[in-house]
Amino acid sequence: MDELLLIDAVERFLKGDMLPEEHKLFEELRKNNADVDQMVVEYTFFLNEINQYGESKTFRQYLTEIEQEFRMKIVLTGTKSSEKATLPTFWVRHKKNLALAASFIGIIFFLTAVIIYVINSGNEKKIKPLVEKLNQQENKTRQIENKVNQLTNSSEILAPRLEARFRATGFMIDASNAYIITNVHVVKEAKNKLIIENNKGVQYSAQAIYLNTLTDIAILKVTDSAFKKMPSIPYSIKRNSCELGEQIFLLGYPKQEIVYGEGYISAMNGYEMDTIFYQLSTPANEGNSGSPVVNRKGELLGVISSMETNAQGVVFAIKSENIFKAVEETRKIDAYKNISIQPKPALKGLDRTAQIKRIQDYIFMVKGN
Amino acid sequence: MVLTDSQFNMPESDYTLLEGLKNQDKRCIERIYRENYNMIQSLVINNNGDIDDAADIFQEAMIVLYEKSLLDNFKLSCRLKTFIYSICRRLWLKKLQKNHGRHIKVELLEDTIPVEEVVEDHEKKQENFKLMEKAMAKIGEPCRSLLNAYYIEKKPMQQIASDFGYTNADNAKTQKYKCLVRLKKIFFADYKNEK
Numbered sequence: 001m002d003e004l005l006l007i008d009a010v011e012r013f014l015k016g017d018m019l020p021e022e023h024k025l026f027e028e029l030r031k032n033n034a035d036v037d038q039m040v041v042e043y044t045f046f047l048n049e050i051n052q053y054g055e056s057k058t059f060r061q062y063l064t065e066i067e068q069e070f071r072m073k074i075v076l077t078g079t080k081s082s083e084k085a086t087l088p089t090f091w092v093r094h095k096k097n098l099a100l101a102a103s104f105i106g107i108i109f110f111l112t113a114v115i116i117y118v119i120n121s122g123n124e125k126k127i128k129p130l131v132e133k134l135n136q137q138e139n140k141t142r143q144i145e146n147k148v149n150q151l152t153n154s155s156e157i158l159a160p161r162l163e164a165r166f167r168a169t170g171f172m173i174d175a176s177n178a179y180i181i182t183n184v185h186v187v188k189e190a191k192n193k194l195i196i197e198n199n200k201g202v203q204y205s206a207q208a209i210y211l212n213t214l215t216d217i218a219i220l221k222v223t224d225s226a227f228k229k230m231p232s233i234p235y236s237i238k239r240n241s242c243e244l245g246e247q248i249f250l251l252g253y254p255k256q257e258i259v260y261g262e263g264y265i266s267a268m269n270g271y272e273m274d275t276i277f278y279q280l281s282t283p284a285n286e287g288n289s290g291s292p293v294v295n296r297k298g299e300l301l302g303v304i305s306s307m308e309t310n311a312q313g314v315v316f317a318i319k320s321e322n323i324f325k326a327v328e329e330t331r332k333i334d335a336y337k338n339i340s341i342q343p344k345p346a347l348k349g350l351d352r353t354a355q356i357k358r359i360q361d362y363i364f365m366v367k368g369n
Numbered sequence: 370m371v372l373t374d375s376q377f378n379m380p381e382s383d384y385t386l387l388e389g390l391k392n393q394d395k396r397c398i399e400r401i402y403r404e405n406y407n408m409i410q411s412l413v414i415n416n417n418g419d420i421d422d423a424a425d426i427f428q429e430a431m432i433v434l435y436e437k438s439l440l441d442n443f444k445l446s447c448r449l450k451t452f453i454y455s456i457c458r459r460l461w462l463k464k465l466q467k468n469h470g471r472h473i474k475v476e477l478l479e480d481t482i483p484v485e486e487v488v489e490d491h492e493k494k495q496e497n498f499k500l501m502e503k504a505m506a507k508i509g510e511p512c513r514s515l516l517n518a519y520y521i522e523k524k525p526m527q528q529i530a531s532d533f534g535y536t537n538a539d540n541a542k543t544q545k546y547k548c549l550v551r552l553k554k555i556f557f558a559d560y561k562n563e564k
Contacts, residue, residue: 003550004543004546004547004550007546007549007550008542008546042557046549046553046556046557049497049501049556050501050516050520050549050552051520052497052498053497053498053501053502053520053521054520054521054523056432056498058523059393059432059435060428060432062393063398063428063431063432064428066395066398066399066402067402067424067427067428069399070399070402070406071424239420240419240420240421351513
């Protein structure tokens with residue numbers, strides 16, 4: 001008997017989908033043919049295994065979703081009970097002493113910072129931001145593309161395309177209210193207009209609503225009415241720090257199409273021990289500013305910002321914890337108090353290509369002139 | 370679940386939560402998280418772990434609890450909180466020993482109820498889960514996505530056919546069975562090696 005037919009029969013038999021007639025025939029076949037019987041036993045075992053596997057896997061994904069939601073609620077609302085529970089009793093007992101010690105350390109740090117600042121203020125900075133200045137040639141190519149687009153989509157009335165002077169990257173952080181993270185140095189390049197462009201080349205106008213020059217994090221709001229609401233972001237954003245040596249990958253727009261790169265966290269601090277940043281070892285180019293840095297589990301760890309000019313592949317990314325601070329500060333502004341990070345993590349356990357497929361729609365070019 | 374005497378001794382709320390978990394009720398699962406997560410987080414963090422370790426351990430304990438809730442003869446002999454604590458403690462201890470060798474000194478606070486058997490049962494079940502995961506990783510595309518769509522996402526064959534670009538459901542089904550034959554070979558090859 002054909003093996004495929006047999007599996008089909010076993011599967012229907014297990015599900016109880018067999019007609020009584022067929023059931024009888026099937027039982028007879030098993031009785032008369034030991035080989036068939038052996039295969040039925042094997043497949044019954046195996047199908048049970050795979051079904052159990054499927055159920056277990058689904059349940060795990062379901063738990064992960066609930067857990068992420070739950071953990072996110074703690075971050076955003078800062079539930080008191082959770083803080084209390086995680087505090088070791090040690091802290092409660094030695095509150096006063098620790099506070100005293102901490103203030104001493106604080107003073108020492110401050111003095112050290114002042115000294116380091118004085119010593120370093122003479123040095124020239126050896127890092128450069130990763131925004132790509134677009135040249136005339138590319139603009140011309142764009143114009144031609146525009147014309148082609150207009151011809152092919154003649155039924156749609158297209159807004160005139162922006163002649164961009166620079167290109168960088170940004171990624172969605174709140175899909176239902178269209179907030180995007182990028183770098184402050186990117187936004188500052190825009191003297192007149194700022195837009196985002198998706199991987200299909202559609203442009204939407206955007207506005208910078210939050211800038212923090214210290215962390216280099218900027219939040220944009222997509223103001224274009226043509227922009228459609230997207231499903232929740234598939235990556236969660238890591239709240240605590242990551243591990244030295246952790247494998248990461250990034251997606252950004254060092255050219256007019258999305259580019260994938262991979263590497264690892266090579267140091268826990270940035271240029272000249274700047275604690276806002278991680279140091280990564282990964283390829284990155286102009287245009288990568290604002291690219292998300294994602295780990296194997298699909299957690300967002302940071303935002304690409306700059307690279308060292310005199311060393312290849314030394315790249316600096318803003319630690320993701322700064323995103324939470326930026327969002328919290330933005331929420332204090334009345335007009336943007338609806339901003340919230342509500343991921344539906346869907347990347348854990350997927351292979352890389354599947355992860356990229358899920359993420360890439362949430363990554364945009366940030367352009368301006 | 371059979372309502373035996375000990376079940377009646379179990380606090381009403383614990384019973385409801387366990388039933389809810391069995392039915393994968395979101396509200397109940399969230400409540401179990403709310404009422405127990407912080408306890409486990411401080412247990413792990415105070416014993417050489419970080420926040421992510423805590424999340425992993427808690428999820429594992431939820432799976433143990435879920436597996437147990439499906440059994441007809443499962444009786445919770447203590448409060449749910451105590452059970453979760455004991456399972457997590459045991460799981461974390463095992464993980465620490467695995468990572469740091471047997472010499473690590475862990476002072477894991479209070480005494481707990483004995484759960485060695487429960488945890489060992491669970492680990493046996495996990496072995497087959499991991500074998501299947503390994504086999505799925507080895508099988509390659511498009512088989513992985515196809516089997517995933519049918520056995521995990523539980524999509525109907527008709528939809529799978531159109532998603533994957535087969536002309537009809539029967540062709541997709543034939544392909545699925547071919548993939549299944551391959552997966553079975555990989556699975557059993559590893560299965561015999563491990564046992």
